[in-house]
Amino acid sequence: xxxxxxxxxxxxxxxxxxxxxxxxxxxxxxxxxxxxxxxxxxxxxxxxxxxxxxxxxxxxxxxxxxxxxxxxxxxxxxxxxxxxxxxxxxxxxxxxxxxxxxxxxxxxxxxxxxxxxxxxxxxxxxxxxxxxxxxxxxxxxx
Numbered sequence: 001x002x003x004x005x006x007x008x009x010x011x012x013x014x015x016x017x018x019x020x021x022x023x024x025x026x027x028x029x030x031x032x033x034x035x036x037x038x039x040x041x042x043x044x045x046x047x048x049x050x051x052x053x054x055x056x057x058x059x060x061x062x063x064x065x066x067x068x069x070x071x072x073x074x075x076x077x078x079x080x081x082x083x084x085x086x087x088x089x090x091x092x093x094x095x096x097x098x099x100x101x102x103x104x105x106x107x108x109x110x111x112x113x114x115x116x117x118x119x120x121x122x123x124x125x126x127x128x129x130x131x132x133x134x135x136x137x138x139x140x141x142x
Contacts, residue, residue, distance in 0.1 A: 086105065093102055 090102065090105060
């Protein structure tokens with residue numbers, strides 16, 4: 001049989017008590033850490049939900065922007081067609097018959113006076129060719 005020294009029992013009891021105290025302290029610390037981790041996880045979940053909502057809102061905004069962009073593109077195409085139509089109509093008006101409104105329209109739709117000058121020059125050239133052709137026809141008969 002082994003003899004146990006009373007001093008050893010006291011030491012063991014003290015050490016055991018210290019170990020139990022340390023374990024309790026670590027247990028409390030672990031409990032606090034666990035609570036903090038749970039709070040952090042909840043905050044992260046809330047932030048993830050917030051981010052998901054922002055992504056959905058951004059996707060919706062993108063869809064609306066794309067719709068607006070397509071609408072604007074169509075309006076630009078329509079306006080371009082309208083400008084072309086007005087320019088063609090202005091081309092058909094004899095330059096000598098231009099009134100102030102027609103000249104203003106030419107300035108607006110041709111944007112520059114140089115374009116108007118070029119257009120007048122083209123009309124003058126066409127008139128000259130027409131007059132030359134008519135003169136030649138008259139001379140052929142002579």
